[in-house]
Amino acid sequence: xxxxxxxxxxxxxxxxxxxxxxxxxxxxxxxxxxxxxxxxxxxxxxxxxxxxxxxxxxxxxxxxxxxxxxxxxxxxxxxxxxxxxxxxxxxxxxxxxxxxxxxxxxxxxxxxxxxxxxxxxxxxxxxxxxxxxxxxxxxxxxxxxxxxxxxxxxxxxxxxxxxxxxxxxxxxxxxxxxxxxxxxxxxxxxxxxxxxxxxxxxxxxxxxxxxxxxxxxxxxxxxxxxxxxxxxxxxxxxxxxxxxxxxxxxxxxxxxxxxxxxxxxxxxxxxxxxxxxxxxxxxxxxxxxxxxxxxxxxxxxxxxxxxxxxxxxxxxxxxxxxxxxxxxxxxxxxxxxxxxxxxxxxxxxxxxxxxxxxxxxxxxxxxxxxxxxxxxxxxxxxxxxxxxxxxxxxxxxxxxxxxxxxxxxxxxxxxxxxxxxxxxxxxxxxxxxxxxxxxxxxxxxxxxxxxxxxxxxxxxxxxxx
Amino acid sequence: xxxxxxxxxxxxxxxxxxxxxxxxxxxxxxxxxxxxxxxxxxxxxxxxxxxxxxxxxxxxxxxxxxxxxxxxxxxxxxxxxxxxxxxxxxxxxxxxxxxxxxxxxxxxxxxxxxxxxxxxxxxxxxxxxxxxxxxxxxxxxxxxxxxxxxxxxxxxxxxxxxxxxxxxxxxxxxxxxxxxxxxxxxxxxxxxxxxxxxxxxxxxxxxxxxxxxxxxxxxxxxxxx
Numbered sequence: 001x002x003x004x005x006x007x008x009x010x011x012x013x014x015x016x017x018x019x020x021x022x023x024x025x026x027x028x029x030x031x032x033x034x035x036x037x038x039x040x041x042x043x044x045x046x047x048x049x050x051x052x053x054x055x056x057x058x059x060x061x062x063x064x065x066x067x068x069x070x071x072x073x074x075x076x077x078x079x080x081x082x083x084x085x086x087x088x089x090x091x092x093x094x095x096x097x098x099x100x101x102x103x104x105x106x107x108x109x110x111x112x113x114x115x116x117x118x119x120x121x122x123x124x125x126x127x128x129x130x131x132x133x134x135x136x137x138x139x140x141x142x143x144x145x146x147x148x149x150x151x152x153x154x155x156x157x158x159x160x161x162x163x164x165x166x167x168x169x170x171x172x173x174x175x176x177x178x179x180x181x182x183x184x185x186x187x188x189x190x191x192x193x194x195x196x197x198x199x200x201x202x203x204x205x206x207x208x209x210x211x212x213x214x215x216x217x218x219x220x221x222x223x224x225x226x227x228x229x230x231x232x233x234x235x236x237x238x239x240x241x242x243x244x245x246x247x248x249x250x251x252x253x254x255x256x257x258x259x260x261x262x263x264x265x266x267x268x269x270x271x272x273x274x275x276x277x278x279x280x281x282x283x284x285x286x287x288x289x290x291x292x293x294x295x296x297x298x299x300x301x302x303x304x305x306x307x308x309x310x311x312x313x314x315x316x317x318x319x320x321x322x323x324x325x326x327x328x329x330x331x332x333x334x335x336x337x338x339x340x341x342x343x344x345x346x347x348x349x350x351x352x353x354x355x356x357x358x359x360x361x362x363x364x365x366x367x368x369x370x371x372x373x374x375x376x377x378x379x380x381x382x383x384x385x386x387x388x389x390x391x392x393x394x395x396x397x398x399x400x401x402x403x404x405x406x407x408x409x410x411x412x413x414x415x416x417x418x419x420x421x422x423x424x425x426x427x428x429x430x431x432x433x434x435x436x437x438x439x440x441x442x443x444x445x446x447x448x449x450x451x452x453x454x455x456x457x458x459x460x461x462x463x464x465x
Numbered sequence: 466x467x468x469x470x471x472x473x474x475x476x477x478x479x480x481x482x483x484x485x486x487x488x489x490x491x492x493x494x495x496x497x498x499x500x501x502x503x504x505x506x507x508x509x510x511x512x513x514x515x516x517x518x519x520x521x522x523x524x525x526x527x528x529x530x531x532x533x534x535x536x537x538x539x540x541x542x543x544x545x546x547x548x549x550x551x552x553x554x555x556x557x558x559x560x561x562x563x564x565x566x567x568x569x570x571x572x573x574x575x576x577x578x579x580x581x582x583x584x585x586x587x588x589x590x591x592x593x594x595x596x597x598x599x600x601x602x603x604x605x606x607x608x609x610x611x612x613x614x615x616x617x618x619x620x621x622x623x624x625x626x627x628x629x630x631x632x633x634x635x636x637x638x639x640x641x642x643x644x645x646x647x648x649x650x651x652x653x654x655x656x657x658x659x660x661x662x663x664x665x666x667x668x669x670x671x672x673x674x675x676x677x678x679x680x681x682x683x684x685x686x687x688x689x690x
Contacts, residue, residue: 001571004571005564005566008566008567009566012566357560358562358564361558361564362575363523364521364550364556365550365551365556365575365576365579365623366547366549366551366576366579367551367579368543368544369544370544457524458523458524459518459523459524462558
């Protein structure tokens with residue numbers, strides 16, 4: 001009877017109740033749509049990171065803090081044995097999708113072909129192309145970038161690599177590589193008084209030294225200079241197969257990727273070839289804590305001077321974005337909660353005032369004060385529940401419409417526009433959390449009016465007109 | 466007299482409005498016999514409603530003792546008093562005070578829900594009571610679909626359905642025309658006899674005194690001999 005009475009009381013003043021429920025529904029809609037947006041950002045960002053850098057990386061101890069300045073000094077000894085042990089481990093084997101190695105390096109890249117003479121420092125990485133291709137297909141959330149097949153780094157023995165668009169720009173390779181939005185460097189005039197007409201004989205000789213003009217269709221070549229692990233300078237030639245645009249400009253301006261063997265040749269020369277990182281890409285991110293624990297235990301068992309880092313540690317940007325959007329979501333939740341709170345307080349206060357005489361009647365008939373309280377709290381909860389449920393339906397419709405609207409945008413961590421998609425708010429934390437949260441707020445909002453109703457004196461309530 | 470259903474001893478009640486104290490009941494002592502039709506008569510403002518409220522345990526006196534069905538009601542806690550009202554006292558209000566969102570059936574059923582009576586028994590009692598007041602056909606109608614007389618019949622059925630020891634009616638005919646009012650009084654009289662319940666109703670219409678087994682006249686908060 002109490003539920004029946006509460007439902008009918010809600011519909012006693014339909015317009016007021018519907019307005020209040022609509023406000024709760026708007027709160028629910030806003031939370032779920034924004035929650036879907038945030039979920040998709042997190043998923044997209046994580047996918048991009050995992051597609052390129054995996055979930056877990058094993059470094060030589062100290063590399064994470066000091067290694068990037070001198071990667072050659074932080075090579076992992078006998079990395080192949082460790083790789084085999086990881087692959088053979090029964091726990092890690094079931095969780096791991098890709099295990100690969102890479103060699104980081106720093107050096108100077110120069111383009112001295114044709115009439116060009118440009119050089120710049122670079123951060124390079126030597127990797128196994130086939131593994132990179134497999135890692136690019138990881139898409140656990142269905143929210144990541146879809147990489148087209150790329151065979152530019154597939155040949156492990158080729159001296160061929162890709163560079164960032166910034167590197168291409170600064171080395172004057174944009175035209176040869178047909179890179180859009182990549183201007184050629186401005187020609188700087190020679191300082192005054194430093195040039196003089198060249199003797200015709202010398203000019204002919206100089207042209208002979210430069211060789212023929214570069215073929216516009218041929219892949220350009222650059223030279224990479226680095227210091228070996230022993231400190232000796234070393235140089236290799238690299239055929240630039242194309243650009244691989246990086247999302248962060250500072251990285252894009254320095255990025256060169258090449259086959260692992262070429263990077264090792266540059267860093268270790270004729271010495272023992274090592275790697276700076278062993279990277280594991282897991283099938284599911286949910287396995288990360290277990291995989292990390294197992295990997296750490298394995299390294300500890302072998303007493304190896306290595307450390308394990310996960311993708312969040314290696315990408316503070318990810319944690320910052322998650323933190324920022326979480327705060328925005330919390331802020332939105334508080335605003336919605338306050339709006340719902342005041343709307344329901346207002347509605348229920350008016351309900352109590354209008355039904356004062358009725359409250360006196362049922363109290364006279366023997367309903368306890370707690371019974372009055374329960375009735376109004378139930379009405380508040382039902383009002384909140386109706387609104388929140390309506391909001392869930394609206395949110396699903398809105399998300400469907402947005403996902404089918406063909407919108408595009410460039411999210412953080414991406415270089416190109418991608419479809420603007422919202423994740424379905426099916427995570428229990430989001431869906432049930434927002435639903436129960438709004439119902440709770442609506443119920444709590446009913447506490448003051450219901451207390452006032454319960455505390456009123458029966459004779460005063462009966463006299464109320 | 467058998468043990469009275471209501472016993473008031475030196476009961477007084479005053480209302481305070483700011484610094485002004487208005488005495489509503491001044492030292493009233495009375496016994497109301499069980500299973501009789503009792504009328505409290507008096508002009509407007511004489512204290513009838515205040516007296517009825519205290520007898521009905523919805524207001525408490527400033528001083529004095531009140532016993533209903535032998536129970537010292539001033540000794541009961543707020544919850545116990547609510548339970549006592551639910552079990553022993555029925556009300557018929559001047560403005561009917563039916564719950565507008567409930568049907569006639571549900572309005573009559575409501576007091577039985579407070580007593581946790583099983584559904585089948587509730588249904589049987591409610592239908593019997595609606596038949597007794599001649600409203601079987603209106604069982605599913607809401608109060609706004611009923612006439613004034615029908616509403617008061619529902620209110621009487623609601624008051625009697627739990628078979629209380631005492632039914633209180635505060636000017637139950639004031640909102641009805643004279644013919645309907647007379648019919649309602651006749652119905653109440655008939656129901657009182659059928660259910661052997663104690664009925665106390667207040668009125669300022671002294672013509673209704675002839676219906677009473679027991680009459681108290683009140684003026685300026687005091688009983689008039």
